[in-house]
Amino acid sequence: MHKVSDVKMGQDILRINRHIASENRELFDRHGITVFNVMGAIGSGKTCLIEHAIEMLKGEYRIACIAGDVVASYDSERMARHGVPVIPVSTGKECHLDAHFVEHALEDVDLASFDVLFIENVGNLICPADFDLGEHAKVVVVSVSEGDDIVLKHPVIFKTADLTVVNKVDIAPYVGASAEKMHKDAVSCGSSSVILTSCRKGEGLASWVSFLRSVIKGT
């Protein structure tokens, strides 16, 4: 008879990601860079919010972006139009970035050349939640056009968010959604902070920038 034996492993499946994420965070801290991981569904308005943030902060801080998308060139061009360096990361088939993608994205970048890094994290509310990138703050963007029950369908990502942005509130009446319900749901899921915005109308953008400033000053 073959000998049968049990081998205890107790191995963290995401241990390599966690390890690289903590190395990324140490690297950012050493260079005084504050990093925002911007998550949310396709079309929720992540790129637009980042564009507004660049415009409102670029006088005070040197900004860079990682544009993570299935095909990254489109968003990357939009961000670059604001005069900041952008590193496109095309994931091809993956629906989220992981710490390893971010590590490689930074290989040929002069880390002394910027103070704030926005990472746009592809697009959905499930996969990115399980992967730490080494960021200082997690932002989840959700638009009213996703339906006002979307927050309650994805409680974990909102629970772990440092900021939830309910975006496109100006079109809420046209898509039959209540931005107030989404705000309340994000609070009840335990999101640390929640704001309502409309990038098109400029609503709530002062709160968006004020959140970013408070994180930058705290790191």
Next chain:
Amino acid sequence: MHEVTVAQSVVDAVLGEASAQGARAVTSVTLIFGELSLINTEQISFWIASFFEGSLAEGAEILIEGAPGKVECRDCGAISEVSVDPDDKLSHYLVPDFSCAHCGSPHTFICQGREMLIKSIQITK
């Protein structure tokens, strides 16, 4: 669809350990997925079994255990269990109550339930 990525990590780790142990075959693999991890356990079992085909772990039984979600309160420090139904395969679609069971504060953080572990493997030599 990050089940494929996670499945590949499991397969690499299991086959690495099995070969380090000089195994002829892997007969079972026991995994732990916290109830607040966003992994569909049926999908991941399927992908692990697919990736095991043609290896010394082909046909290995894949056993999955849960770990309850727990939150720690930033106000009173108590640790309480997050109420989700562990028998519900779609539990991440329901709304867990993340508030502190002791003082009711919403200011809590998840301290257990998001882990993904390879607990053990059974091998023949």
